[in-house]
Amino acid sequence: MIFFDCSTAPNPRRARMVLVEKGIQVETREISIAKGEQLLPEFKAINPQGMVPALRLDDGTLLTENLGIAAYLEAIAPEPPLLGRDAREKGLVMMWNAIVEQQGGLPIAEALRNAHPAFVNRAVPGPVDCPQIPELAERGRFRALAFLDLLEERLAEVPYLAGEQFSFADITAFVFVDFARVIKLRVPEAHGATRDWQARIAARPSAAV
Amino acid sequence: MIFFDCSTAPNPRRARMVLVEKGIQVETREISIAKGEQLLPEFKAINPQGMVPALRLDDGTLLTENLGIAAYLEAIAPEPPLLGRDAREKGLVMMWNAIVEQQGGLPIAEALRNAHPAFVNRAVPGPVDCPQIPELAERGRFRALAFLDLLEERLAEVPYLAGEQFSFADITAFVFVDFARVIKLRVPEAHGATRDWQARIAARPSAAV
Numbered sequence: 001m002i003f004f005d006c007s008t009a010p011n012p013r014r015a016r017m018v019l020v021e022k023g024i025q026v027e028t029r030e031i032s033i034a035k036g037e038q039l040l041p042e043f044k045a046i047n048p049q050g051m052v053p054a055l056r057l058d059d060g061t062l063l064t065e066n067l068g069i070a071a072y073l074e075a076i077a078p079e080p081p082l083l084g085r086d087a088r089e090k091g092l093v094m095m096w097n098a099i100v101e102q103q104g105g106l107p108i109a110e111a112l113r114n115a116h117p118a119f120v121n122r123a124v125p126g127p128v129d130c131p132q133i134p135e136l137a138e139r140g141r142f143r144a145l146a147f148l149d150l151l152e153e154r155l156a157e158v159p160y161l162a163g164e165q166f167s168f169a170d171i172t173a174f175v176f177v178d179f180a181r182v183i184k185l186r187v188p189e190a191h192g193a194t195r196d197w198q199a200r201i202a203a204r205p206s207a208a209v
Numbered sequence: 210m211i212f213f214d215c216s217t218a219p220n221p222r223r224a225r226m227v228l229v230e231k232g233i234q235v236e237t238r239e240i241s242i243a244k245g246e247q248l249l250p251e252f253k254a255i256n257p258q259g260m261v262p263a264l265r266l267d268d269g270t271l272l273t274e275n276l277g278i279a280a281y282l283e284a285i286a287p288e289p290p291l292l293g294r295d296a297r298e299k300g301l302v303m304m305w306n307a308i309v310e311q312q313g314g315l316p317i318a319e320a321l322r323n324a325h326p327a328f329v330n331r332a333v334p335g336p337v338d339c340p341q342i343p344e345l346a347e348r349g350r351f352r353a354l355a356f357l358d359l360l361e362e363r364l365a366e367v368p369y370l371a372g373e374q375f376s377f378a379d380i381t382a383f384v385f386v387d388f389a390r391v392i393k394l395r396v397p398e399a400h401g402a403t404r405d406w407q408a409r410i411a412a413r414p415s416a417a418v
Contacts, residue, residue: 061301068305083280139342
């Protein structure tokens with residue numbers, strides 16, 4: 001299989017972390033979003049949506065979207081489990097991953113893409129151009145702050161988002177919280193549980209990729 | 210377990226359809242969003258996020274978010290499989306579910322919640338109030354139209370979104386496309402593949418709940 005990556009973007013990083021956690025080595029092609037390579041005809045022939053990450057299987061099937069890639073990798077390489085060990089944990093991993101995507105990742109992306117000059121007319125990823133909405137950037141920032149509070153509240157109760165076990169939900173949250181630096185947002189010093197969780201994940205080999 | 214439902218909202222309908230497909234009968238409590246019951250202290254004591262659907266397990270664990278509930282139900286009642294039968298299909302189900310949520314469900318919700326008088330100051334679901342952004346309603350409508358084209362393109366190739374087998378991705382798309390009537394958007398007559406797919410899903414007992 002071939003993995004289409006972009007070393008500077010948060011979503012491909014989530015898939016890279018899954019690959020490292022599972023010890024899977026895969027042929028990788030770098031698609032530079034900074035150079036707009038994801039929208040060139042060569043890459044759109046592979047993924048018409050013009051988005052990374054993407055994983056092309058040996059039979060030609062293209063898997064896009066982080067959960068699509070993670071679910072496939074979890075099925076072919078179950079150890080270590082990243083999507084939950086039993087029914088309850090599987091539910092909690094998917095639940096927290098969704099909360100983090102919707103209440104963390106989306107607002108951070110909205111704050112960046114609707115304000116930064118690099119994203120003029122590119123407020124939404126994908127093949128269709130969309131103008132920026134400055135009010136949405138503001139709202140994104142406001143919601144991202146609320147998300148940091150929610151994260152601290154959860155991590156004050158349990159070591160990892162889904163409970164006792166590191167999971168894909170932690171990967172999603174770790175990557176988005178790290179990426180929030182692009183909108184000049186950092187975990188407040190008072191958020192001790194989040195900072196401790198960040199340090200534990202930063203020490204994993206997968207966080208270095 | 211107890212299922213917290215709302216008969217008029219699209220997201221609880223997705224979870225209801227999973228329960229029916231799997232033949233699981235569960236004690237259900239109706240939370241009326243029209244009456245604002247999801248934000249009353251009684252329900253926020255159950256789910257502080259003030260959102261439905263939610264599933265309370267017998268050990269007290271609360272599962273929210275459709276994928277959280279679906280992943281749990283798939284694990285306790287594997288038949289019929291709704292999240293894929295093998296690694297490739299598991300990947301495709303999660304991929305298409307994500308595409309439908311982000312490119313279909315989110316834009317439809319943006320178009321509704323940022324324009325309709327019933328959602329003044331409630332542009333985002335959950336416990337925190339957010340003002341409406343009229344430009345985002347417009348953008349949502351534009352993106353929802355593009356989503357209908359993407360859906361037709363996919364369903365012209367395969368009978369169901371993940372391929373040969375009906376899955377949770379179809380439930381998500383069916384419910385959101387049906388719900389798009391609230392922004393006066395319907396599948397164009399020329400979209401024959403989508404209309405045929407809609408008719409096949411509408412004939413399933415789960416579509417009637």
